[in-house]
Amino acid sequence: MGLVEVQRTLARIYTDAELRERFFGDPLNVGREIGLSAEESSNLAQMSAAQIKTFADSLYGKRLLGVGKLLAMTRRTLGARFDAHFRRFAAAPVQGGTPQYLDDAMKFATYLENSLCEERVGSGWTLDLLRYEKARLKAADPKRRVVAAYFRHDISRLVRSVARKEEPPTVVKRATVALWVRSKPHGPVRYSAFSAPSLFGRGK
Amino acid sequence: MAAAGADKVLRDLPALGVGLGFREPFRGDLFMHRDRVDFLEITADHYLDAPPEKLRELELLAEHFTLIPHALNLSLASAEGVDRDYLKKLARLVRRLDPPWWSDHIAFTRAGGVDIGHLSPTVFSEEAAQVIARNVAAARELIDAPLILENITYMLTVPGGQVSEAEFLRAVLERTGCGLLLDVTNLHINSVNHGYDWRDFLRKLPAERIVQLHFVGGHWHDGILVDSHSHPTPEDVWAVMDETLRRAPVKGVILERDENIPPFSEILRELDRARELGRKHERWD
Amino acid sequence: MPTPMIPHDPDPHEIAYLRGGENEVTRSVIFALVQKGLLQISQQGKDHFVGQVAEQKERRSLSPIERRTLDWFTQPQKTSEVFHSGALASQLKPFCSAYEQRLKSEQLLTTDEMRLRARMVIVAGTLAILGLGAYKLLIALSRGRFNVGFLVVLSVAGLILLLLVCRTPRVSRRGHEYMERLRLAFERLKYGAQPSQQPQAAGVQAFDPSMLLLVGVFGVGALAGTPYDSFQQSFRRGAAGDAGTGTGSSCGSSCGSSDSSSSSDSSSSSSCSSSSGSSCSSGSSCGGGGCGGCGS
Numbered sequence: 150m151g152l153v154e155v156q157r158t159l160a161r162i163y164t165d166a167e168l169r170e171r172f173f174g175d176p177l178n179v180g181r182e183i184g185l186s187a188e189e190s191s192n193l194a195q196m197s198a199a200q201i202k203t204f205a206d207s208l209y210g211k212r213l214l215g216v217g218k219l220l221a222m223t224r225r226t227l228g229a230r231f232d233a234h235f236r237r238f239a240a241a242p243v244q245g246g247t248p249q250y251l252d253d254a255m256k257f258a259t260y261l262e263n264s265l266c267e268e269r270v271g272s273g274w275t276l277d278l279l280r281y282e283k284a285r286l287k288a289a290d291p292k293r294r295v296v297a298a299y300f301r302h303d304i305s306r307l308v309r310s311v312a313r314k315e316e317p318p319t320v321v322k323r324a325t326v327a328l329w330v331r332s333k334p335h336g337p338v339r340y341s342a343f344s345a346p347s348l349f350g351r352g353k
Numbered sequence: 354m355a356a357a358g359a360d361k362v363l364r365d366l367p368a369l370g371v372g373l374g375f376r377e378p379f380r381g382d383l384f385m386h387r388d389r390v391d392f393l394e395i396t397a398d399h400y401l402d403a404p405p406e407k408l409r410e411l412e413l414l415a416e417h418f419t420l421i422p423h424a425l426n427l428s429l430a431s432a433e434g435v436d437r438d439y440l441k442k443l444a445r446l447v448r449r450l451d452p453p454w455w456s457d458h459i460a461f462t463r464a465g466g467v468d469i470g471h472l473s474p475t476v477f478s479e480e481a482a483q484v485i486a487r488n489v490a491a492a493r494e495l496i497d498a499p500l501i502l503e504n505i506t507y508m509l510t511v512p513g514g515q516v517s518e519a520e521f522l523r524a525v526l527e528r529t530g531c532g533l534l535l536d537v538t539n540l541h542i543n544s545v546n547h548g549y550d551w552r553d554f555l556r557k558l559p560a561e562r563i564v565q566l567h568f569v570g571g572h573w574h575d576g577i578l579v580d581s582h583s584h585p586t587p588e589d590v591w592a593v594m595d596e597t598l599r600r601a602p603v604k605g606v607i608l609e610r611d612e613n614i615p616p617f618s619e620i621l622r623e624l625d626r627a628r629e630l631g632r633k634h635e636r637w638d
Numbered sequence: 639m640p641t642p643m644i645p646h647d648p649d650p651h652e653i654a655y656l657r658g659g660e661n662e663v664t665r666s667v668i669f670a671l672v673q674k675g676l677l678q679i680s681q682q683g684k685d686h687f688v689g690q691v692a693e694q695k696e697r698r699s700l701s702p703i704e705r706r707t708l709d710w711f712t713q714p715q716k717t718s719e720v721f722h723s724g725a726l727a728s729q730l731k732p733f734c735s736a737y738e739q740r741l742k743s744e745q746l747l748t749t750d751e752m753r754l755r756a757r758m759v760i761v762a763g764t765l766a767i768l769g770l771g772a773y774k775l776l777i778a779l780s781r782g783r784f785n786v787g788f789l790v791v792l793s794v795a796g797l798i799l800l801l802l803v804c805r806t807p808r809v810s811r812r813g814h815e816y817m818e819r820l821r822l823a824f825e826r827l828k829y830g831a832q833p834s835q836q837p838q839a840a841g842v843q844a845f846d847p848s849m850l851l852l853v854g855v856f857g858v859g860a861l862a863g864t865p866y867d868s869f870q871q872s873f874r875r876g877a878a879g880d881a882g883t884g885t886g887s888s889c890g891s892s893c894g895s896s897d898s899s900s901s902s903d904s905s906s907s908s909s910c911s912s913s914s915g916s917s918c919s920s921g922s923s924c925g926g927g928g929c930g931g932c933g934s
Contacts, residue, residue: 152432152475152476152480152484153432155511156431156432156433156461156464156465157464157467159464159473160463160464160465161465161467163469163473164467164470192513195512196509196511197509200508201509203508203509203575203577204471204509207471207508208471211470211471212470214612245466245467245468246466246468246469246470247470247471248470249468291404291405313863313864335404335405336405337405337406338406377826378829379826380824380826381823381824381826381827381848381851384644384648384823385847387646409822410822413819413822413823
């Protein structure tokens with residue numbers, strides 16, 4: 150079996166749980182489906198399904214770790230609920246294998262925002278924290294010039310408080326608009342937050 | 354590259370000493386303790402399409418430390434060849450930093466349009482060694498600095514192998530003329546998970562090609578030792594490092610702590626211990 | 639001249655002097671003494687006082703400037719009076735002069751030569767603008783043209799522009815670049831500081847040089863939310879006066895740069911900024927075992 154075919158098949162088996170399960174359940178037929186000869190299918194079927202699953206699980210673990218770092222405050226606030234939501238989100242197959250962290254985090258943030266809105270559990274400030282982190286991810290794109298986001302809470306104080314792991318965090322209900330602005334593509338970002346009724350200071 | 358020529362290039366590389374895989378949380382402590390960190394290894398991928406903030410950080414680091422770029426995604430074992438766009442960006446970064454060497458892994462990370470998202474083992478065969486040699490040659494067209502290749506941990510053995518891992522590494526180094534970035538933690542982990550003697554493995558490697566080491570601690574999970582970069586270096590790994598430094602003219606070692614980051618004083622203690630080991634074997638001052 | 643490297647052993651008090659002069663050094667030194675358990679902040683009503691701790695610890699580790707400052711606090715002083723009276727400032731003047739001299743020799747502060755050069759340019763430029771303006775005015779008047787308003791406006795604008803361009807701020811451009819470098823290098827120290835505890839506990843914390851450096855580089859505002867929160871409240875300047883006091887700065891403009899909290903969270907901005915985040919952004923040599931767990 151050529152190395153190209155081996156690697157292509159392995160890449161698919163590692164990243165597609167459904168294909169993996171079907172392949173080890175019926176290697177010859179599923180192998181034929183994905184363009185393998187009978188001999189090639191039997192060779193690959195000799196690999197330990199358990200070991201491949203362990204490896205595949207580690208890919209999931211890396212995704213969770215990567216996304217968790219990009220949505221660090223939300224993850225810390227939600228705890229196990231964050232992981233549970235991500236498990237459901239990651240169950241859906243992804244075209245092209247493991248997504249890049251930033252794309253993964255953005256999509257998961259949208260998914261999580263919708264889920265939390267549906268659940269309507271807990272205070273709205275968790276949602277604001279998530280929206281903040283999502284907006285900040287958008288603003289990290291060097292080609293984006295402006296990102297604006299609205300919050301029901303004083304987001305600057307909330308973020309500072311959560312970042313410092315204050316218990317409980319400082320939650321002030323005050324309509325706030327935050328802006329991330331690049332004066333030119335690939336330029337530095339300036340962040341400002343404006344809360345009603347008084348304007349808050351500019352930050353960087 | 355002829356073996357004798359490759360050996361000379363690697364022999365003439367500067368001895369850098371003991372360093373740290375740079376992670377952003379370390380930045381402040383790093384500059385407070387600059388005299389206790391000899392050099393840094395940076396993850397090349399973090400600086401390839403980086404925003405201005407990361408590039409300023411890179412500039413700051415480059416002005417104060419020797420930086421070794423460590424790439425993740427060249428996928429040198431990929432039978433389909435390397436990603437030329439990624440290679441060009443990497444080449445620009447390496448040119449900018451002008452390091453004594455740079456590194457990537459003996460692994461593939463993508464195939465057939467699928468990004469695996471992780472370093473995956475290749476089959477230990479002559480064909481795979483040739484593939485790596487071809488890809489290294491492609492990298493050399495754009496990057497002059499010497500390349501060293503890192504061994505990875507692996508949970509599964511790809512069918513079709515003809516030789517052992519140690520023999521495969523030897524073959525890869527001979528065909529490519531590259532140096533070896535021996536991750537002693539990975540060596541220990543593989544020896545535990547696959548039941549072989551790491552001393553035996555070390556004996557089979559061309560010692561003169563071992564340029565740099567990685568070290569750190571992992572953790573146990575479901576009876577498997579995991580390369581999680583999350584714990585202090587265990588005594589078993591120190592033993593592997595000691596023996597490697599005894600046998601090989603290693604130029605530098607890097608502590609790769611990524612997770613569960615402890616107070617920086619703990620990091621420095623590990624670096625100090627590695628430094629003493631290297632001095633004991635006269636690898637650096 | 640290239641921007642200076644960050645020294646192996648940065649002096650927080652000197653950095654404070656570069657950043658904001660004598661008052662910032664005063665804050666920095668007092669903070670050092672509070673951290674070392676030799677001074678304490680107390681409150682009576684609305685007033686904050688600084689005074690020596692009753693049980694004085696050994697002073698051998700104190701620098702000369704710290705020793706001089708400690709000696710000055712024979713009686714508790716109102717924090718507002720520390721700066722207004724000028725008495726402590728005069729005690730610290732020799733040390734500040736030494737900082738000034740060294741910083742000027744590195745051209746981090748505007749030197750007298752720079753000011754002289756700037757003044758000469760201003761004088762020459764003024765003479766040129768006024769001379770040309772006067773010449774044009776005379777020509778216009780001699781030809782019976784009295785619509786010289788635009789000429790006057792242009793001359794005034796030119797003079798203003800000249801003054802702006804030839805400004806000589808206290809900190810030179812090189813000094814600003816150096817401060818930027820220090821901020822970039824030590825920004826992460828802000829997130830090592832833990833949430834606020836009892837103010838009294840601050841005096842008995844083990845001395846942490848990173849906190850002192852934080853104050854030196856960023857000012858007392860950076861202590862907000864730390865065990866030394868009361869110190870920053872007692873010594874807080876107006877927001878406009880402190881460069882990078884830390885207000886709002888923890889709300890990151892770039893991904894994860896300010897909000898990734900403590901050192902127990904690995905860098906998120908590193909993953910964020912990478913376009914190819916597919917392999918380990920941490921744990922580069924992760925093999926089949928997986929970085930950070932097996933995903934169960």
